[in-house]
Amino acid sequence: MYKTKIDLSEKVRRNVVVILNDRLADAIDLQSQIKQAHWNVKGPHFIALHELFDKISAVILDQVDEIAERITSLGGTAEGTVAVAAKRSKLKNYPLSITSGKDHLFYLSTQVAAFGKAVRAGIDDTDELGDKDTADLFTGISRDLDKYLWFLEAHLQDKV
């Protein structure tokens, strides 16, 4: 950890940085998975899905940057290489063989939901650790993930 005049103890910062680095890895992994879908989706809704996936990928890339810069704001080291993300990410591997829009929507919505669940847990965890700003960051990210989960699922949803 680096020295900083921020009014949060080193212990709080250290614990929060661990959570942030875990979610950073997930976000980097997820962003690459969405690009994978953007590049490989095929079928009658190609252009709509190709463009939607690119938009969501850009949203996640912004989240990567915000998470990483919160880590450095706290005096931590953002561990944001692809190699580290691949090892640390809690997300499942994205299947490389799928092509149809429906399959990509199913897998992407599953991954966005899994990341969303971990981020939502991070809201309470970082709040309890005493860092309301990171909790607020996670809250904003979580709200965006809920929205883009809807964008993906709306293609697949039926009433229960």
Ligand SMILES: [Fe+2]
């Ligand atoms: Fe592209």
